[in-house]
Amino acid sequence: AQTVTQSQPEMSVQEAETVTLSCTYDTSENNYYLFWYKQPPSRQMILVIRQEAYKQQNATENRFSVNFQKAAKSFSLKISDSQLGDTAMYFCAFMKQTGANNLFFGTGTRLTVIP
Amino acid sequence: DVKVTQSSRYLVKRTGEKVFLECVQDMDHENMFWYRQDPGLGLRLIYFSYDVKMKEKGDIPEGYSVSREKKERFSLILESASTNQTSMYLCASCIGTYNSPLHFGNGTRLTVT
Numbered sequence: 001a002q003t004v005t006q007s008q009p010e011m012s013v014q015e016a017e018t019v020t021l022s023c024t025y026d027t028s029e030n031n032y033y034l035f036w037y038k039q040p041p042s043r044q045m046i047l048v049i050r051q052e053a054y055k056q057q058n059a060t061e062n063r064f065s066v067n068f069q070k071a072a073k074s075f076s077l078k079i080s081d082s083q084l085g086d087t088a089m090y091f092c093a094f095m096k097q098t099g100a101n102n103l104f105f106g107t108g109t110r111l112t113v114i115p
Numbered sequence: 116d117v118k119v120t121q122s123s124r125y126l127v128k129r130t131g132e133k134v135f136l137e138c139v140q141d142m143d144h145e146n147m148f149w150y151r152q153d154p155g156l157g158l159r160l161i162y163f164s165y166d167v168k169m170k171e172k173g174d175i176p177e178g179y180s181v182s183r184e185k186k187e188r189f190s191l192i193l194e195s196a197s198t199n200q201t202s203m204y205l206c207a208s209c210i211g212t213y214n215s216p217l218h219f220g221n222g223t224r225l226t227v228t
Contacts, residue, residue, distance in 0.1 A: 009155075033214050045205065045219035052214065091157060100165055101146050101209050102173070103217055105157040 002027045002094050006106035013082045014114050020067075021077045021109045023092030029053075031097040034068065034075045039108075040088040048090070051075065053097075079111075087113045118142070121206050121220040128227050134193040136223050138206030144218075145211035147189035149173075149181065152203040152222070161204075164189055165211060196227045 003026045013019035025034070036048040051059045051068050058066050063083075067076045079086055089110050093103040122137035140147065146165050150158040160173030162181040170181050178200060182190045189208075193200055203224050207217040 004157075006157075035216065037219075043203070043222040045207075045217075047216045050214070050216060095214070097213055100163055100171065101211075101213070101215055101217065102148070102160055102163060103158075105150075105159075107155055107157040 002029075002096070002104040004092055004094050004104050004106035006090075006092055006109050008109045009107070010110045010112070012112040012114055013079075015082055015084060017082055018078060018080045019082055019111065021079075021090050021092075021111065023075045023077070023106055025073050025075065025092070025094050025104075027073070027094065027096075029096055033095040033097070034066075035093040035095065035103065036064070036066070036075075036077045037091045037093060037105075038086075038088045039091065040085075045091075049077065082113045084113050084115060087111060119206055119208055119218050119220040121204075121223050123223050124221065126223055126225045128193075128196050128225065130197060130227055132193075132196050132227075134196045134225065134227075136191040136193075136204055136206075136225070138189045138191070138208075138220055139187050140189075140208040140218070141187065142208070142210075142218070143186065144208035145186075146209050146215075147183065148207040148217065149179075149189065149191045150205045150207065151175065152205055158205060161191065196225075198227050201225060201227045 092106040148163040206220040209215040
């Protein structure tokens, strides 16, 4: 079974600063995919970034980047130059390479950007 | 842009009622999902479907059923609603290839009294 752990229920960061959200996972699979989703107060889940496990290079999307450590089963999200619009719940999620495209989610981290 | 539409944003039902939550996607996606979101528990998969009339149980299917008669529509059914089914329900869809990101609806907050 796959489990995803987010150990920080809540975090805050000053506007324009950098923050890192942590995520660890447990799996016996060798090939898989990892995702970070953002859920603002509007409740719409938005894909932030994704990483293929077979790729060693860390994924980057504008101000968002990940630190993927496969051996340690760690997948942290770094948000640079934090903006007020980054205030949201952030969910880390795991997808197996085989089978249906089901996502296994962590419990989420509530991030507040302080002006 | 992909649009996943859930028919109700808020719903209040009584214990024992039969409840239908509807979800429609407009991108011809093969796969559709129903998740339940609770504080401190994240999102948990109830059911998913990879084709019309096909369904698979997720992690917490008890007390729920689903229907997929058309490719674009995936319904979640609470046969006899109970108070422990008070929750946020999220529908999602994606194309049927690996690594396809899921696209989510805005959620239905269901309260069972």
